[in-house]
Amino acid sequence: MAIHERSLVEPERILRKERLVVDGVDVSGDWNLIILPRVIDDYDLDFAKEIINSPDGKTITQCYQCSYCTASCPVHNYWDERYNPRHFIYLARLGLIDELQKRADVMWRCVSCHKCTHRCPKGVLVEEVLKVILRTMAKKGLIDEYPSKKFDKFFTESVLEYGRIEDGELLFGWIEKQGYKVFKDPILRKPIPFIGETPEWLKQLTMKPLKSMNISFLVLNAKHMLFHPRTKNWNKFKHVLRKVMQEEGALN
Amino acid sequence: MGAIGKRVAYYPGCSLEGAARAYDVSTRIVARELGLELDYLEDYNCCGAMESKNVTFMGTMLLNARNMSLARKQGHNAIVAPCNGCSFSLQRAEYFLETDKAVFDKVNALLREGGVDPLDQIPQTYHILEWFYHEAGPQKVKEKTKRPLRGLKVANYYGCLYTRPHFYARTYAHAGGQEEARPRRRETADDDEHPYYMNALLEAAGATSVEFEPMHTQCCGGPHSLSDEMVSEKFVMMILQTAKRNGADIIATECPLCHASLEMYRHRLMMKGVPDVDVPAAYFTQLLGLAFGYGVNDVKLKDNLSDPIPVLKRLGLA
Numbered sequence: 001m002a003i004h005e006r007s008l009v010e011p012e013r014i015l016r017k018e019r020l021v022v023d024g025v026d027v028s029g030d031w032n033l034i035i036l037p038r039v040i041d042d043y044d045l046d047f048a049k050e051i052i053n054s055p056d057g058k059t060i061t062q063c064y065q066c067s068y069c070t071a072s073c074p075v076h077n078y079w080d081e082r083y084n085p086r087h088f089i090y091l092a093r094l095g096l097i098d099e100l101q102k103r104a105d106v107m108w109r110c111v112s113c114h115k116c117t118h119r120c121p122k123g124v125l126v127e128e129v130l131k132v133i134l135r136t137m138a139k140k141g142l143i144d145e146y147p148s149k150k151f152d153k154f155f156t157e158s159v160l161e162y163g164r165i166e167d168g169e170l171l172f173g174w175i176e177k178q179g180y181k182v183f184k185d186p187i188l189r190k191p192i193p194f195i196g197e198t199p200e201w202l203k204q205l206t207m208k209p210l211k212s213m214n215i216s217f218l219v220l221n222a223k224h225m226l227f228h229p230r231t232k233n234w235n236k237f238k239h240v241l242r243k244v245m246q247e248e249g250a251l252n
Numbered sequence: 253m254g255a256i257g258k259r260v261a262y263y264p265g266c267s268l269e270g271a272a273r274a275y276d277v278s279t280r281i282v283a284r285e286l287g288l289e290l291d292y293l294e295d296y297n298c299c300g301a302m303e304s305k306n307v308t309f310m311g312t313m314l315l316n317a318r319n320m321s322l323a324r325k326q327g328h329n330a331i332v333a334p335c336n337g338c339s340f341s342l343q344r345a346e347y348f349l350e351t352d353k354a355v356f357d358k359v360n361a362l363l364r365e366g367g368v369d370p371l372d373q374i375p376q377t378y379h380i381l382e383w384f385y386h387e388a389g390p391q392k393v394k395e396k397t398k399r400p401l402r403g404l405k406v407a408n409y410y411g412c413l414y415t416r417p418h419f420y421a422r423t424y425a426h427a428g429g430q431e432e433a434r435p436r437r438r439e440t441a442d443d444d445e446h447p448y449y450m451n452a453l454l455e456a457a458g459a460t461s462v463e464f465e466p467m468h469t470q471c472c473g474g475p476h477s478l479s480d481e482m483v484s485e486k487f488v489m490m491i492l493q494t495a496k497r498n499g500a501d502i503i504a505t506e507c508p509l510c511h512a513s514l515e516m517y518r519h520r521l522m523m524k525g526v527p528d529v530d531v532p533a534a535y536f537t538q539l540l541g542l543a544f545g546y547g548v549n550d551v552k553l554k555d556n557l558s559d560p561i562p563v564l565k566r567l568g569l570a
Contacts, residue, residue, distance in 0.1 A: 055348060055355050056309050074471050078490070079483050109480060111487075112302045113412035113471035118444065131306050148306070151479040155303035159315070163297040167271040167512075174478050201520045205557060214554040217273065224270045231297040233367070240366035241314055250308035 007081045043095040050136050051092060057132035062122045063089050069116030069126045075109050082106045085116050085126055092133045097142055100133070107134055108146040139249050150177065156250070160241060163231025166224050175199065190226055255440050256383050261328035261375070262290035263319060265338040265508070266298050272508030274552035278537035279334050279380060281551065285396050285544045286388035290332070293322055299333075299341035301509075302475035310358070314366075316345035317359045321368050323375045334380040334537075336507035337474075340413040342377035349374050378440060379414055381506050381536070385449040386440045390456035398545035400458025403567045406539070407464045407500035407531070408450040409491065411510040412471045415447045445469070450536050454504060457543035467494040472513040488517035489526060496528040501563050504536040511535060515557045532560035542569055 015031040051057040069085040070076050076083050083106045091099045100107070107130075116126035137143040151174060158165050158173075172191035175198065176182045183196025198206075245251050268276040283290050296319050298304075300312040319342065323331050333339040349356045349371070360370040442449050447469065451461045470491055473484025491514065495503050505511040514533045521529045534556055541551035548554065548570045553561055564570035 054309065055352055074487065075483065078486060109476070109483065111412075111471045111474050111476050111480075111483065113474065114416040115412070115471075118416045135306065147479040148476055152303040152306045152475075155301070156307045156311070159298045159300060159304060164266045164269075165298050165301075167267065171478070201516075201523055204523070205516065205519050217552070217555050220273060221270055229266070229269060232295050234297065237297075237314075237318060237366035237368060240362050241311055244310045244314060244362060245308045248308050248310060250311065 005084070005087075007084065008087060040096065042098065044097050045095045047095045047097060047136065047140075048093050051129070051132050054132050054136075056125065056128040057136075059124045060089060060093065060129045060132075063093070063124045063129075064122055065090060066121065068119050068121060069124075072115040072119050074113060074115065075111060080106050080109065083109050085110075085130055088130060088133060089124075089126070092129075097137075100137065101142060104137075104143045104146070107137075107143070108148045139252075156245075160238060160245075162228050163234040163238070164229045166228050168221055168225040169228065171202075172225075175202070188226060256330050256332075256378055256386055258287070258387055259289040259291060259328075260330040260332045260378075260383065261293050261323040261326055263293045263296055263299075263323075263331050263333045263338060263342070263377075265333060265335040267335060267508040267512075271512065272535075274538060274555040275334060275508055275511070275535045278535055278541045278551040281541045281546060282384070282537045282544070285541075286384065286392055288383070288387055291326060291328065293319065293326065293331070296322060299338045301337045301341060305341070305344070306475075310355075310362075312341065313345050313348060313355060313359050314362055316342050317349065317363055317371060318366070318368050320345070320375050321363060321371055324372060325369055329373075329375050331375050331377045332380050332383045333377060334506070335509065336379070336411050336413040337509055339377055339379045340416075346374055346377060376438075378438075379506070381414070381449050381453075382440050382442060384453060385442075390452045393453050393456040393540065393543075397457050397543045399543055399569070401454070401539060401543050401567075401569060402458050404459045404539075404564070404569060405462050405499055405501045406454050406459045407462050407495035407498065407503045408454065408468055408536070409464070409495075409503050409505050409510065409514070409533075410447045410450065410468050411505070411507045412469060412474060414506065415442055415444050415469055450504060450506060454536060454539060457540055459539065459543075462495070462498045462500045464495060464498060464500070467491050472510045473517070474509065474513070477509075477513040477516070484513060485517050485520065488514055489521055489529060492518055492521070492529040492531055493527075495531045500531055501567070502539075502560050503531050503533040504539055505533050506536050518558055532556065532558035532563060534560045 009032050013033045015033050017028050017031065020028045051060050065086055067086040073083065073085055082103060088107065110127065110130055112127055114127050120126055138149065154173060154177065155165065155170065158169065172182050181197040182191045184191050264276055280290060297315055300315045305312045331342060333342060349359060363370045455461060467490060471487055472491060473487045477484045503514065505514065511533055518529055538551040538553060548561060561570055
């Protein structure tokens with residue numbers, strides 16, 4: 001018998017009977033033990049309350065589990081069927097933290113394409129809600145560091161410092177964080193492409209503008225890498241921003 | 253037509269001042285040709301893109317409110333952003349500021365504390381494509397076209413956030429049951445599931461659009477293009493192969509992040525020997541610029557890492 005949403009059922013919850021005949025009817029095959037009665041007592045309702053009380057997560061209450069979000073989700077459809085927005089919302093509302101933790105390896109994979117939010121018939125801001133779930137879990141220490149969070153923080157710190165971001169700095173900074181040894185000039189401590197250790201694809205990609213002799217493009221980007229573009233009058237605003245983010249616990 | 257205004261605040265975003273310089277230059281060219289005026293938003297800051305909003309809610313509200321305040325200071329009610337990420341971030345902030353009074357008051361207090369004028373009213377943000385379509389339109393593009401893009405088969409790639417922020421302006425009683433907080437639908441918005449503004453503008457300039465659904469709004473990996481390479485690579489592969497197999501010569505983009513993602517992963521996929529991924533990408537403003545009689549160097553086609561020049565040369569367009 002086919003099991004609906006197979007990815008939600010763990011292997012130990014499947015009962016396999018090679019030959020099973022009940023009242024003269026052949027019911028051999030896979031059976032989902034989820035139908036057996038069980039008691040769950042380790043739920044945490046405060047978790048849902050925290051999400052409901054945040055300005056971007058309060059629409060979680062409107063969800064009626066139609067699964068339109070999951071059906072639209074490109075990560076679910078093309079990458080990993082264990083990524084299931086509807087199920088994450090369900091678990092978060094029940095406060096089943098351990099079930100959420102079991103899915104920690106896929107939960108961060110949302111690519112923010114907003115198909116879920118766009119199509120939700122109940123007006124749940126699904127993408128925002130999922131990010132709030134993840135953020136709340138991270139804040140409570142229920143989930144380990146995950147790649148997108150590392151990048152998000154790296155990005156946000158750059159915004160906080162300069163007011164603007166710079167593509168080269170992001171790219172090389174991120175490569176450095178992944179363990180490559182990026183060469184930096186001794187004075188300004190800025191990464192210099194072509195010299196240190198860089199992934200092969202990036203080397204080839206940065207060689208390309210050199211070949212087509214687009215000097216002004218290179219000069220512009222090199223200038224930006226050496227002298228980071230900044231927002232003027234940023235200092236006073238930066239302090240307010242940092243204070244707000246500290247209140248939210250975003251900088252830990 | 254004419255709902256947005258011929259003179260608007262122009263929020264280029266960080267990317268357009270650096271790696272996506274070509275988009276900035278060609279956007280200015282097209283706007284000038286179409287008789288529209290961009291008023292550069294002085295001293296703007298980053299919108300926080302899709303990354304900061306995962307870390308902090310109030311922080312992104314503040315970042316975007318500062319830009320809105322700058323636009324108000326320059327006397328504008330409309331902001332135009334050429335980047336999907338920037339226009340999304342501003343529209344998202346607009347939504348929360350409009351529907352949630354507590355957020356609005358807190359943001360205004362914090363703006364004052366940070367030495368920025370508080371918001372007297374919330375300016376509306378539009379994507380540049382919306383603005384071109386509504387303030388100039390295909391008819392005007394046709395009039396201005398000196399060298400039609402005849403024979404050029406274009407796959408119009410819109411990306412995620414071009415059509416999909418508009419849910420913010422059309423859903424039911426959002427914001428936790430505040431019935432009165434129901435923002436109007438943006439009248440200038442493109443069709444949600446089947447956007448056509450870019451098709452219309454490029455067809456007016458003489459190009460042919462190829463069938464590209466549903467990949468025209470498929471995600472390119474977006475905010476994870478650096479942190480989750482496998483997923484991005486697969487998504488970009490699907491987009492490029494669909495374009496190629498539907499006979500496209502070139503992919504027209506309208507977001508510097510999608511563009512960078514497509515070009516970067518196109519290169520990596522080609523290194524791996526994946527078939528049917530060698531479609532180059534160009535910003536739609538670059539193609540319009542070419543149609544308006546500008547040269548390859550005027551619209552900075554050489555900045556595109558995927559090198560669309562051979563394709564355009566073959567058709568006698570560059």
